[in-house]
Amino acid sequence: MNTALLLIEYQNDYFPNGRMHLDKSTEASQKAQEALQVFRAKQLPVIHLQHISTRPDAVHFLPCTRGVEFNSAVQPIRNETIIKKHYPNSFKDTALLNHLHKNHIHHLVIAGMMTHLTIDATVRAAYDAGFSCTVLHDACAAKSLEFNSMIIPAQNVHNAFLAALQPLYANVISVKELMQSMSSRTAVTA
Numbered sequence: 001m002n003t004a005l006l007l008i009e010y011q012n013d014y015f016p017n018g019r020m021h022l023d024k025s026t027e028a029s030q031k032a033q034e035a036l037q038v039f040r041a042k043q044l045p046v047i048h049l050q051h052i053s054t055r056p057d058a059v060h061f062l063p064c065t066r067g068v069e070f071n072s073a074v075q076p077i078r079n080e081t082i083i084k085k086h087y088p089n090s091f092k093d094t095a096l097l098n099h100l101h102k103n104h105i106h107h108l109v110i111a112g113m114m115t116h117l118t119i120d121a122t123v124r125a126a127y128d129a130g131f132s133c134t135v136l137h138d139a140c141a142a143k144s145l146e147f148n149s150m151i152i153p154a155q156n157v158h159n160a161f162l163a164a165l166q167p168l169y170a171n172v173i174s175v176k177e178l179m180q181s182m183s184s185r186t187a188v189t190a
Helices: 024-039 098-103 113-129 154-165 175-184
Strands: 003-008 046-051 081-085 107-113 132-141 146-147 150-152 171-173
Touching: 003 024, 003 113, 024 046, 024 107, 024 175, 046 098, 081 098, 098 171, 107 113, 113 132, 113 154, 132 154, 132 175, 171 175
Parallel strands: 003 046, 003 107, 046 081, 107 132, 132 171
Antiparallel strands: 146 150
């Protein structure tokens, strides 16, 4: 089963001093860096998804700003694919689906920012398109949300969305579990 690592929106606006700082974004990027090193060492495909805002009222990921750039912890290198996107769902109006089919990729290991929005939307779209998905829970980050005048802490938001994805839409594991799985076999399976 051909596997690719999808690194979604590890962009400066989600980190400290960014326009939309997420809780534990730095820790999540460090875990993503560990997974990235394993994929690079095994010469497995890596795809970076970069959100560029096109909405007139956008306050983050503005074109030509430092905030839209990839964070230094998870920088793409030569031969890694970069796909630009404008919506939470990484498949909507992007080349992602075509790229995955063209490269015969059937399994996605997914990590990134906004567990409650981008990760959720992308995983569900991937599942609907027939992909097997693994989400690296400790390489994702969320923010606190408000509903009905009640603040929901970021960790609760993160956990609730991951719980909703497992087991139907994705296998949700830690980076350590991924690394153990990859050291015992060549390909990761869901």
